């Protein structure tokens with residue numbers, strides 16, 4: 397199994413074949429929508445999956461295992477996941493447990509997966525209403541970043557990826573935060589163009605590298621890696637309460653974390669406003685549609701609970717975050733006015 401994070405980039409999907417030329421037997425597991433668009437680039441046996449959050453289950457993992465058997469998979473086979481974060485999460489898990497672990501690689505096709513979900517080895521499925529509650533940390537042999545796939549993304553999906561990209565910049569790259577938000581200003585009001593993808597690709601690459609570097613330093617989330625959960629304690633509660641897509645919930649979660657940081661005198665109000673105004677200009681949501689007190693109840697059930705505290709990632713300045721535990725008994729009082 398891999399013990400480091402390997403990011404590769406490609407300018408054209410045609411390069412994928414040479415990457416796999418030494419593999420004796422490759423099985424591709426591909427999101428069915430992505431297969432319609434890009435299936436031809438992967439001339440290997442393909443297993444199609446309907447990549448929805450509801451399908452990220454153990455039952456589907458078991459179906460994938462059956463199909464891997466049907467495809468003649470053996471212990472030396474290589475599994476390639478092609479799709480967004482749902483696909484890479486479930487395929488990463490399937491490959492990490494099939495025959496107790498097959499080698500696998502990721503070709504993420506959403507911005508969210510390129511900057512976040514396909515990097516770091518966390519994989520998994522949902523169970524009993526809890527997101528990603530079953531899974532492993534197993535690194536893929538590679539994650540191949542190919543911006544060309546992003547040209548067909550619906551705007552809503554693109555914006556979801558933008559929030560995770562900006563999350564990495566709030567954690568660790570002030571300069572890229574300002575440069576990329578300036579580039580993205582007003583983007584939700586236009587149709588996504590190839591030129592937009594070309595302009596944003598270097599920033600997507602930077603965000604991916606920030607995550608990869610953090611994971612390399614703290615693969616099993618003992619400390620620094622927790623920072624990548626910026627906005628996520630709020631976001632998971634929002635997703636649970638409202639069913640809103642992950643990326644959109646993360647944008648709101650980052651703004652709520654910024655407001656909490658101001659409330660606790662860690663962050664200047666002006667800096668929090670900068671985050672919120674940049675998000676609004678891009679077309680990202682900044683406020684929760686449900687009261688924060690309701691989110692508190694969902695958070696208490698969240699898996700990031702450890703002992704009597706919930707860890708929030710708070711912002712000291714754009715480019716620097718800290719981990720801040722809040723006692724569960726005090727939670728509602730601390731966050732009730734942050735919606």
Ligand SMILES: NC(=O)c1ccc[n+]([C@@H]2O[C@H](COP(=O)([O-])OP(=O)(O)OC[C@H]3O[C@@H](n4cnc5c(N)ncnc54)[C@H](O)[C@@H]3O)[C@@H](O)[C@H]2O)c1
Nearest residue numbers: 429480481482483505506508509512513518545548549553
């Ligand atoms: N493992 C991790 O570290 C990690 C981190 C963040 C998020 N996640 C997980 O990632 C998932 C969300 O990922 P996502 O936003 O990529 O969702 P997704 O996989 O559902 O993809 C979003 C939508 O875009 C479509 N799509 C994919 N590629 C496309 C393309 N190139 N052109 C057009 N349409 C395309 C998909 O069919 C789907 O409808 C969640 O389940 C979340 O829990 C995991």
